[in-house]
Amino acid sequence: MIKPSLTSLPCAAPVLLSVLVALPASAEVLLDDTFADGTRDNTALPTESNVWVSHSDGVTMSTGSLLFDQTVSSGSQKMWTHFAPDGSPVELAVGDQLIATIEFTPRTMLYDNSSNSFRVGLFNDPTDPQVLLDTNDDGGGEGDPWTDAEGYGVQLALSTGVSATDNANVGKRTDLANSSLMGSSGAWTFSSDGDDIVNTLDVLHTITLALTRTAEDQMEFAFTIADPDGVISTHTIVDDPNGSGEFGTDPIATTFDQLFFRFSNNTSTADALEFSRFRVEHVSMATTEDVGLEVVGFDDPTTLRLRIELPGTGSPYHLQSTPDFLTLTPVPGSTITESTDFLVEDVGPSLGQPALFFQLFEGEVPVVAP
Numbered sequence: 001m002i003k004p005s006l007t008s009l010p011c012a013a014p015v016l017l018s019v020l021v022a023l024p025a026s027a028e029v030l031l032d033d034t035f036a037d038g039t040r041d042n043t044a045l046p047t048e049s050n051v052w053v054s055h056s057d058g059v060t061m062s063t064g065s066l067l068f069d070q071t072v073s074s075g076s077q078k079m080w081t082h083f084a085p086d087g088s089p090v091e092l093a094v095g096d097q098l099i100a101t102i103e104f105t106p107r108t109m110l111y112d113n114s115s116n117s118f119r120v121g122l123f124n125d126p127t128d129p130q131v132l133l134d135t136n137d138d139g140g141g142e143g144d145p146w147t148d149a150e151g152y153g154v155q156l157a158l159s160t161g162v163s164a165t166d167n168a169n170v171g172k173r174t175d176l177a178n179s180s181l182m183g184s185s186g187a188w189t190f191s192s193d194g195d196d197i198v199n200t201l202d203v204l205h206t207i208t209l210a211l212t213r214t215a216e217d218q219m220e221f222a223f224t225i226a227d228p229d230g231v232i233s234t235h236t237i238v239d240d241p242n243g244s245g246e247f248g249t250d251p252i253a254t255t256f257d258q259l260f261f262r263f264s265n266n267t268s269t270a271d272a273l274e275f276s277r278f279r280v281e282h283v284s285m286a287t288t289e290d291v292g293l294e295v296v297g298f299d300d301p302t303t304l305r306l307r308i309e310l311p312g313t314g315s316p317y318h319l320q321s322t323p324d325f326l327t328l329t330p331v332p333g334s335t336i337t338e339s340t341d342f343l344v345e346d347v348g349p350s351l352g353q354p355a356l357f358f359q360l361f362e363g364e365v366p367v368v369a370p
Contacts, residue, residue, distance in 0.1 A: 031083035031280040038063045054078040054136035066275040070266035080260040083280040086130040089257035092213040095285025098256055100209040108271035110201045113159040116169050117268035119182045121153020122209055124255045138183035146181040150253035152221040158269045161198035168194040170223045170235045172247040182262040189247045194235035203227050217242050219252040
């Protein structure tokens with residue numbers, strides 16, 4: 001907040017101030033595939049990405065749906081897609097988030113089950129190109145390229161509930177010499193917690209995986225599963241190799257480009273899983289820039305009018321301030337990416353939901369005319 005000292009502002013020549021403008025966190029949608037065209041074999045990020053599977057004969061595509069039939073095989077099945085171009089994974093800076101949202105509906109038959117056989121995670125293979133073909137191999141095919149893939153994931157049980165107990169294992173892939181990406185629990189370090197997961201046939205479920213880089217050497221990983229009635233279960237871990245070391249002492253994983261699934265069989269998940277959305281977004285941390293403010297005039301004796309030019313944009317932003325508080329609210333219909341007028345209103349200490357806000361020292365701001 002800022003309390004301008006209007007008595008020190010002459011009306012004549014422009015006056016320059018230097019303040020910190022904090023730009024809000026920005027979200028970039030990397031992938032939002034709702035299978036609107038009823039296909040899985042084309043990539044046009046961010047609206048589409050090729051979905052690769054282990055058993056193509058078990059996949060039925062239709063408008064808005066990828067139906068994964070698990071009865072076509074008695075063994076495990078895999079599915080994966082990418083949300084960044086090959087060789088250009090998303091890297092999380094301190095404060096950044098990567099949020100994956102998966103929407104699916106159990107179909108045909110759901111079982112009483114306590115096996116953590118529904119597995120999903122976020123990964124990047126730092127040494128090999130993306131695997132861009134259907135293959136039934138836990139290592140990614142010839143040469144086991146996924147052996148050194150880094151990332152975080154969850155094992156959960158889909159269940160009617162009778163045997164449901166301790167359903168979510170949330171963890172980090174820690175054995176990078178193991179050729180199985182999600183097939184071997186021994187390649188992982190897990191923490192088990194969260195409420196029992198009880199599912200309902202033919203009801204839409206939403207899984208959210210949220211990575212947050214909370215420090216240079218810390219990564220928070222949060223798992224949530226929900227249905228229309230609310231959150232079913234949630235569990236969060238913190239990978240802190242230089243602190244608790246609960247998930248090993250290797251560095252945190254910070255780059256990601258792959259969303260991967262593994263299902264052990266139908267009786268430990270569901271006969272069919274109908275997927276309706278894969279969404280991944282990258283939320284970049286808020287940035288703070290030092291900018292110059294030019295006082296360009298007064299509307300009345302108690303209100304001053306400021307002109308701000310944001311670094312790198314060349315676009316002025318006009319603001320008004322009352323003597324008590326400086327608060328930004330955007331002009332209706334405007335966006336931060338345009339040269340826009342913003343109105344500043346005296347609304348007390350609350351910033352509400354501004355498109356921009358100021359991070360300033362407290363007290364009066366002395367202004368001296370040049």
